[in-house]
Amino acid sequence: MPLDYPAPIQRLIVQLKSLPGIGPRSAERMALWLLQAGRERVLPLAAALKGISEQVERCEDCGFFLELNAPCLLCTDAKRNRHIICVVEQAADVLRLERSRAFQGQYHVLGGKLSPLDNVTPEDLRIESLARRVVELPATEVILALSSDVEGEATAHYLADALRHTQTSISRLAQGMPAGGNLDHVDELTLYQALQGRRVV
Amino acid sequence: MPLDYPAPIQRLIVQLKSLPGIGPRSAERMALWLLQAGRERVLPLAAALKGISEQVERCEDCGFFLELNAPCLLCTDAKRNRHIICVVEQAADVLRLERSRAFQGQYHVLGGKLSPLDNVTPEDLRIESLARRVVELPATEVILALSSDVEGEATAHYLADALRHTQTSISRLAQGMPAGGNLDHVDELTLYQALQGRRVV
Incomplete structure (x- = not known):
């Protein structure tokens, strides 16, 4: 040897x-x-x-990281709108959205997306606590900031169903051209969705 | 923020x-x-x-790693030839040579190569302990397995000078074509050295 x-x-x-x-x-x-x-x-x-x-x-409410025995910086921030919840898959997605500075409401980390192939079922995700928070806050709008792949779509549909009884408005992120992208570099499905979602200027 | x-x-x-x-x-x-x-x-x-x-x-003799309070696996191996020392720059080089199974003698880790630009002087390298081991073992041959760059060359010349008084035979690794290489992929200096060091078949 x-x-x-x-x-x-x-x-x-x-x-x-x-x-x-x-x-x-x-x-x-x-x-x-x-x-x-x-x-x-x-x-x-x-x-x-x-x-x-x-x-x-993890914060028991939003699911983001917190330092032991410290309050959650997101849930306890009085400047944040308490009536709108942005649902993301992973804690890291919260930071990505925060860095865009485009959102000033509450977050909810699901912990993943539905994926039968990987054995991820609704019980594995933080869906119950989302339904509870929507009622408790109460939230007037829920934004689903999930992946735009098959599992993300399936998760969005499941959540829309699960939250229907709360009568909250549910929205999804827009799909279309990425910033700085040109038609050459965009795939056909993205182009199709960008056309479907076209906006009057 | x-x-x-x-x-x-x-x-x-x-x-x-x-x-x-x-x-x-x-x-x-x-x-x-x-x-x-x-x-x-x-x-x-x-x-x-x-x-x-x-x-x-680090082993005080060869400079290779050892587990605290355990003997050096290299220096205490009775099957190894005690009269030939292979000098390398780093401890990792020892393993590379061992994996080639081409050498069964003693090693000596210098800890680097002479490099005035990076402030590496002879005092920073384990040269004194090398000279001591050459006399103590005693070693009849010292193989310098150093990099084939400018610093490696300079270090080899310095060591040859420093060991001259021991009258030990000092050799360097052959320079030439790498195994599996073809003329297309070999730089001019390597080709020059491969020609200079050609061997009769």
Whole structure:
């Protein structure tokens, strides 16, 4: 058997390899870089990892991340409109929308989209708490900011059905040309939807 | 100011971003993946990081990694020839040579190569301990397995000078065509060296 790294280094390479987008070579390069960098670089990274597993929770209302024992920055922000809810799939989508500065209401993180192939059923998503919040806030409008793929469409239809009894207005994000896009770079379905949704100027 | 992730997540993103080859987007994606994966994935990675900073040392002789309080697997291997030393720049080079199974002697990790531009001087490299080992083992041959770039050349010349008094035979890796390479893909300098070093068949 050829020589290998000592066990602690091998363990680190195995762990790094399991990260998304990290292959065996990158994992080895990263481990060697960390060994070279010394404990002043390694220990803060280890501490930051422990930090997210011990100090980060999800808000029971909106589902976004919050620091342990701290209030949710979204749900407790008095400047935000409490009568409009934007439904997203993942917590990271909240930040994407926030960075666009186009929305100043409440968020609701579903935790995914319906996908029978991946065994994601309505029970796996935060749909019950959404229905409850729509009634409690109460919300006059629910915006479904979901993916524009098959699963996103199916999830939107399911949510529209599930919220019908609340009589809230339900909308979806517009589909059409991306900013800065030209007809050359847009696929046919997007072009079709951009034509369907054309607006008078 | 737009909303951002809670502080523990931001701290992790900053740490991940400092790794080689990881940009801000990959760092964010990795952090979110770890949050999703839960502590069963995060804590072993944190422990493995602590592991390398607490349980890994360098062998005082060869400079390769060893597990704390364990003997050096290279220097204590009785099957290895003790009279030939292969000098490499980095510990990772040892494994590359071991995987080729072409060498069964002692190693010596320099810790880099001479590079005035990066402020790497002879004092920064493990040259003194090399000279000591050559006398102590004693070594009848020293193979310089260094990079074939300007700094590697300079380091090889420096080492040859520094070891001259030991009267050990000093050799360098052959330069020439890479295995599987054809003339099309080889640069002019490599071709020149392959011609100079041609061998009678």
